[in-house]
Amino acid sequence: MNAHTDSFTTDDGRTIGGTVLDLRNITLRFGGVEAIKNISFDIREGEIRAIIGPNGAGKSSMLNVISGFYVPQEGEVWFRGEKRPQMRPYQVAQQGVARTFQNIALFEGMSVLDNVMCGRLGYMSSNILTQGLWWGRAAREETENRESVERVIDFLEIQAIRKTPVGRLPYGLKKRVELARALAAEPKLLLLDEPMAGMNVEEKEDMSRFILDVNDEFGTTIALIEHDMGVVMDLSDRVVVMDYGRKIGDGTPDEVRSNQEVIDAYLGVAHD
């Protein structure tokens, strides 16, 4: 498989670069269940890439492979031109992969600000001992972390709730705080697991706008799983379609929309 090395400009003026993540012949099994069956696809720098498919298709499993939560039995993961050795999720995060979860995973008792600060943990090298020895460095690090967090808080328009404990927020805002925490890590690749799930129409519109703005403003490469087809087609540059662990479609929203196998999967046409 050849990774893309060229770049091009989209109709809306964004630059899509070379391959950031290349998944090659990934197979993942849970006992007798083959959740992912020999799937390959790539994600290019600066693009919004969606993974869609009916329930149980293997989408979350695929995101978990990318983020290092699951180790596939077969296949290779290439990240930024290098084959990734087996890694723990925190090591994958250190390489610049951040994610949000299908079920919100925030510290409910902590403020919005503290939750977003958690996204900077990978940048905090100083501990209590080094803080004592190199006070200047620790102070500089603290300032940098705060500046980055404030930028994200401004960008996602959550200034007004910065001191509020997350547990008191409505669902849509919690999802936004989760996005803020992932973004605070300044990821090279941002993984969003059903960012719009459980939201009303207005919340979905807000979240769609933020995802587009994050991609546009920070140039962040984004891979997302989403059930709402309308949202996916509007947001994405390219879409991978999974069904029963297989890849049944891959291309632009228009290409995928007119793919008969994809139409059948969504209409629930029986498999042989």
Ligand SMILES: Nc1ncnc2c1ncn2[C@@H]1O[C@H](COP(=O)(O)OP(=O)(O)OP(=O)(O)O)[C@@H](O)[C@H]1O
């Ligand atoms: N930890 C696990 N242990 C055993 N089987 C699992 C595990 N995780 C997923 N599976 C199985 O793998 C298959 C794919 O599941 P997965 O959650 O990846 O699908 P999905 O497309 O994300 O579904 P949904 O849209 O419902 O979230 C399913 O058959 C599921 O039961």
